[in-house]
Amino acid sequence: MSAVGHDINHEHDHGHEHHHKDTFITKYIFSIDHKMIAKQYLITGIVMGIIGIVMSLLFRMQIAWPEESFKIFNVLLGDKFAPGGVMRNDIYLALVTIHGTIMVFFVLTAGLSGTFSNLLIPLQIGARDMASGFMNMVSYWLFFLSSVIMIISLFVESGPASAGWTIYPPLSALPQAIPGSGTGMTLWLVSMAIFIASSLMGSLNYVVTVINLRTKGMSMTRLPLTIWAFFITAVIGIVSFPVLLSAALLLIFDRSFGTSFFLSDIFISGEVLHYQGGSPVLFEHLFWFLGHPEVYIVILPAMGITSEIIATNARKPIFGYRAMITSILAIAFLSTIVWGHHMFVSGMNPFLGSVFTFTTLLIAIPSAVKAFNYITTLWKGNLQLNPAMLFCIGFVSTFITGGLTGIILGDSTLDINVHDTYFVIAHFHLVMGISALYGMFAGIYHWFPKMFGRMMNKNLGYIHFWVTAVCAYGVFFPMHFIGMAGLPRRYYTNTAFPLFDDLADVNVLITMFALIGAAFQLVFLWNFFYSIFKGQRATQNPWRSNTLEWTTPVEHIHGNWPGEIPEVYRWSYDYSKPGHDEDFVPQNVPMKPGEEQLHH
């Protein structure tokens, strides 16, 4: 694979002898250029994100004003799913399920990692392209295909998958149990199987590229933290995604070929089914063996992006570079041995519960180190509060707020009573949903000039950030309280329990914040698409950054650098280094005679 990369290097070193003409199709559609593929991932991710967020608004409206008739439900869901504008109860579950699936996998895995790993890995390590441009292209198109299948599943007659994004069998295996477990579930499984193939191709490419194609002088300890994060994310993906594939395949077997991997002793619709000897708990183990590392697949790229943007905009080296790498490695290792904390009350042996409590709370240590290091990086900095920087500070804020409640949920004892309540929703939306979205927004604002050669409007960026920040707290902070009041998640309405009547007001408030917050994402969308065509033209290095991507020309070219690939002489965080006139020293600037490396 590295041979391909070297071929490209070779070709360009000899100064464009063969100019192959790009047609529209090879340039914009079946492109093998990592920069174009990154843009494709981003746009697809944004489109999927819009779908996922609109779904959340629909079910939030149902929770706030249960069983009321809304014209918009009828328009968007149709007569069958929302007869008379009243959302059907199984469609509520379908929306919850697809919202989760889309946001976790299609937006925050493919949209985030796919975009920024593709864009930044070759540019920041000094490579002409990915190790395998072709595989990269296939990876994107498989992702596109899986997105299309997921969207098609929304239109099948029996409804899309409705068993929750965790698709626990038997609910996901039996169409008798919920209509969405018919064709909708089949399409969900097919879509996810293709998605996993896409994700693995991407991840293998990232790993091989980072290991083999670093430019001269770019040792592992000079890599920007973005690359470290993307690299480790890819490794986690390679380790854990295949396990989900195996779970999906076994579930397909149970559903279609009558095997009993996950099913046993079932009586439904007046008859006993033939399944015997399987266990749903086995599925839970397989699912969460991916499911938990998945949250780090989502959060690590956002952390990498944050490290880079905070350092650049603070005009200050990231504090504790090596500690940051160590924490990423520790998080990656621990992430594969904590999945059981999703299963404390699943019927798993309680001894295992003790073990998983121990490993889970350990993960708080590297997380705390990262948070403290970010805060210390701000200390005595010269903060340039660009929109990207605001989102990074927001990231640290929601990561702390959401992460702290992990201490409660990771503790098997305390999990007993808040498991599967709104407390959990509050926790993971803040710590991985909102945080990772902030990371994604930060990345878009920061690298927009690199992607599109133009700048986004900063004032719209400020409006976008501040309203989003207030609304994100407004939506998820109150959820801690209704969760601790014992309100279970995934309830179509809470009116069946008079006990929860006093939570209705809180739910209305949450939905209001959600609607306002979502409306202001339109500001972002406008800014994004308008700026692609009409934004102010970008200079080569607008943020005065040290990393190599800003040494490439604004106009994209195949192979990234017109001449030689720059050589690297220093780490990427020499901001405000004493002895230099400028407050930044790009990585390709040789050390002055007698200049010392001031970090270790």
Next chain:
Amino acid sequence: MTGLLILIVVVLLGVAIWQLTKIFDLTQVGRVADKSEIANEKDNNVNGYLMFGFLGFIYIFTIYSLLKWGHLVLGTPASEHGKDYDNLMMISMVLIFFVQTITQALLHYFAFKYRGQKDTKALYFADNDKLEFIWTIIPVIVLAGLILYGLYAWTNIMFVDEEEEVIYVELYAKQFSWEARYGGDDNALGKANVRFIEGINTVGVDMSDPNAQDDKIVNELHLPVGKKVVFKIRSQDVLHSAYMPHFRAQMNCVPGMVTQFAFTPTVTTDQMRQDPAIVEKVANINIIRAKKSAELVAKGETALDPYTFDYLLLCNKICGPSHYNMQMKIVVESEADYKKWLKEKPTLASAIKDANKAAAPAPAAASEAKAPAAAAPVADTTKVLAQVVKK
């Protein structure tokens, strides 16, 4: 039509915001010709102050939430281990609020204090081993404490000492209701499997098991106060979760497996209704319900019943369309009342006999229907795990 209107409003809103920023841009024209999209000193100032303001927002919102919604949080625990649970929760919460307050303050204050100014240079401060050691070791110590306390409580809750006198109750989940089975006089539950489900034997008790003869199936859970109850939990179709929030108790119901959870109820339903927090909560809920009732009556619908407090068993694992309404009432009462209640319930064996008598006019049909079920060899593959018996 409404949809279109909403769309138009949204688009207009977008345009309005765009215009606003244009105006905002124009107001800057007279000053420096800085049309750059990169933050300048003014942006740093404005956003620096906003960062400080946001810290205020977080604090005020937190305090507001605690005052406004603090009472919503579950109050007095109704089980023995509940006190330990609440204690651990309180310790964790205090810790979380402490760390949250400090770290958010530092983060936002630094963002405000060190907002970019012209002619200043950041401090080149790349690492400091001592600092990093401190904030690695502090979480280690704190978490070690939490882990130890947590594991101690977990062990107490999950490892049941079967030496002591306990009551066995089966919780049986199905789409979308609960049933409970008591062991009867012998306090032993008969074997069961979904393959035995037939007629009123809705939970699939194996009637050939001697222990099963005096089993009793009920739709309301009654528990004697102060006695340890060991729940054997089953499901007949999909995953459910037996969630009893007031007792700080939860365990999933897994088809093909018997899971287990045990606790000792300590507060009777009547006592809990006298609990000041509950009295207040019920009064508050009734005000809300009265308001809703008035609206309903105005629309010509029936009013809502006033609410009285009861313990509840809820389903807390997505189980199908009516997952939101899968509940069973729990009554905690004195042992005498409990025994009296249970005594009045018929045993499953007698209930089946009565049902068969009622169906006597068609004995042939009944025995025919029964025959295949009886003839089919039933392999009981049910696994028992989920809680360990202390030896």
